[in-house]
Amino acid sequence: MLPLWVILGIGGVLFSVFGTLIDKFLLERYFNSDDHSGPGALIIFSSLFSIVIAILVIAFRYDAIDFGRNAAVVGLLAGALYGVWLLMYLHAMTRADVSKVAPLFQTVPIFGLVFGAIILGEFLTPKQMLAGAIIITGAIILMYQRANGRMGLDMVTLGLMLGASCFVAITQVVFKVVAIDANYWTAAFWQSIGYTGFGIGLYAFSAGYRQQFLYLFGRRRSHIVGVSIANEIFDNIGDLVTLAAVVLGPVALVQSLGAYEPMLIFLLCLLLMRLWPRYFHEEVSTTALMQKSCGIAVIFVGSIVLYSTI
Numbered sequence: 001m002l003p004l005w006v007i008l009g010i011g012g013v014l015f016s017v018f019g020t021l022i023d024k025f026l027l028e029r030y031f032n033s034d035d036h037s038g039p040g041a042l043i044i045f046s047s048l049f050s051i052v053i054a055i056l057v058i059a060f061r062y063d064a065i066d067f068g069r070n071a072a073v074v075g076l077l078a079g080a081l082y083g084v085w086l087l088m089y090l091h092a093m094t095r096a097d098v099s100k101v102a103p104l105f106q107t108v109p110i111f112g113l114v115f116g117a118i119i120l121g122e123f124l125t126p127k128q129m130l131a132g133a134i135i136i137t138g139a140i141i142l143m144y145q146r147a148n149g150r151m152g153l154d155m156v157t158l159g160l161m162l163g164a165s166c167f168v169a170i171t172q173v174v175f176k177v178v179a180i181d182a183n184y185w186t187a188a189f190w191q192s193i194g195y196t197g198f199g200i201g202l203y204a205f206s207a208g209y210r211q212q213f214l215y216l217f218g219r220r221r222s223h224i225v226g227v228s229i230a231n232e233i234f235d236n237i238g239d240l241v242t243l244a245a246v247v248l249g250p251v252a253l254v255q256s257l258g259a260y261e262p263m264l265i266f267l268l269c270l271l272l273m274r275l276w277p278r279y280f281h282e283e284v285s286t287t288a289l290m291q292k293s294c295g296i297a298v299i300f301v302g303s304i305v306l307y308s309t310i
Contacts, residue, residue, distance in 0.1 A: 005249030008241050009257035015238025017264045021272065021280075022231040024098045027090065028279045039090035040202065040209030041216040042228075047083060047199020049232040053192040053240070057185050065189050066182035072190055074181075078174040079194015082239075083202075085167035092160040097282055099142070099269055099292060103262040104161035106139035106299065109253075111169030127305065128253070134302030135259045142262055142295030145283075172246045172254075179247040187247075188240060259303040263296045 026042060057065065092101050109132045117123060124132070145154060171191075178187035202209045245254045272280040 003249065005245045005254060006257065008245035008248065009254045012238050012242030012245060013258050013261055013264075015234055015241060016258070017261055017268065019231065019234040019238050020098060020102055020261075020265060021268060022227070022234060023090065024093060025279050026227060026231060027093055039087065039094060039212075040206065041212040042090060043083065043087050044199045044203050044209060044213045045217070045228055046086070046232055046235070047196050047202075049229065050079075050192045050195040050199075050236070052232075053236055054189050054196070057189040057192070061185040064183055064185040066186040068182075071178055071182045071186050074174060075178045075187055075190020076194035076197065078171050078178065078187070079191040079196070080198045081167050081171040081174065082191060082195050083198030085164040085171060087202075088160045088164040088167070092157045092164065095157045095160075096145075096154060097269070098280075099262065099266040099282055100145065101157065101161060102265045103139045103142040103295065103299075104158070105165055105168070105258060105261065106135055107162060107165040108168050108258070110136060111166045112172065112254075115169050115173045124250070124253070131302050131305035134305060135299050136302075138259075138295045138298030138300075138302060139262070140295075141298060142292055144291065172243065175243050176246050179243075184244060184247055188243070259299045262292075262299060266292055266296070 023042075027039070089101070092104075095101075143158065145152070175187050175191060178190065203213060204210075242254070245257075266282070269280055269282045270284070273282050273284075
C-alpha cells in the first residue's frame with residue numbers, strides 16, 4: 001500500500017500536466033506578446049482568482065485558521081514566492097516548447113534537498129540522493145537543443161526555469177513550516193492571500209503588466225474568462241494536492257514524483273499537435289525524438305531507484 005503522500009503527489013502531477021498544457025494553450029492563443037498581451041495579464045488574473053481559495057477556506061474551515069502574526073507573515077511570504085516562480089515559468093513558456101520547459105522543473109528536488117535539510121532537518125539516504133541525481137541528469141539531457149548547427153542551451157530560458165525551480169522548492173518548504181506550526185488550512189489561506197497581494201502589486205507597480213491586463217480583458221474578456229477559470233481550477237487543485245503531499249512526506253521525495261511529468265507532457269503534446277497544430281508545437285525530428293527518448297529513459301531509471309527506497 002502506497003503512503004498517502006505518494007498518492008497525493010501523483011495526483012498533483014496529473015493536475016500539473018493538464019494545467020501546464022492549458023497554460024501553453026492560453027499563452028499561444030490569448031496571452032501572446034505579439035498583440036500586447038502576455039504573461040503579465042495571465043499572472044494578474046491568476047492571482048485574483050486565488051482569493052477564491054481563501055474565501056472557501058473561510059467558509060468551510062474558519063475555525064482552523066490561525067490569524068496570528070507569525071503564521072500570517074510566513075504564509076504571505078509563501079504566496080509571494082509562489083507568484084515569483086509562476087511568473088518566471090510563464091515567461092519561459094513563451095520562449096520554448098512545453099516539452100523543453102516542463103522537464104526543467106525536475107531540478108526542484110535538488111533545491112528541495114538543500115532547503116529541506118537546512119530548514120526542516122530532513123535528510124535523505126545515499127540511494128535516494130543517487131536517484132535524484134539520475135533524474136536530474138535525464139532532465140538536463142532533455143534541456144539541450146540544436147541552434148546554429150550545434151547543440152547548446154538557451155541560457156535565458158534555463159535561468160528562468162532554474163530560478164522558478166528554486167522558488168518552487170522554497171515555497172513548498174515555507175508552506176510546510178506554516179502547516180506544521182499551525183495546520184494545512186492556515187497555510188493554504190495565507191498563501192492564497194499572499195499570492196493575490198503579489199498580483200495586485202504587479203498591477204499597481206508594473207505599467208507593462210497593467211497594460212497587458214487592461215488590454216486583454218478590455219477586448220477579449222468574453223473569450224477567455226471561461227477557459228482561464230478552468231485553468232485556475234486545475235492549477236489550484238493541483239497545487240493544494242501537492243502541498244498536502246509536502247506536508248505529509250519528505251519535501252524532496254514529493255518533488256521527485258514529478259519525474260514522470262516530461263514523459264506525460266511530451267506524449268500529450270504529440271497528440272495535441274495533431275489535433276490542434278495551431279496552438280501546440282513540438283520538435284519531432286529524428287534527432288529531437290532520440291534526445292527526448294533518452295532523457296525520459298534516464299528519468300525513468302532514476303524514478304525506479306527512487307521508488308525502491310520508499
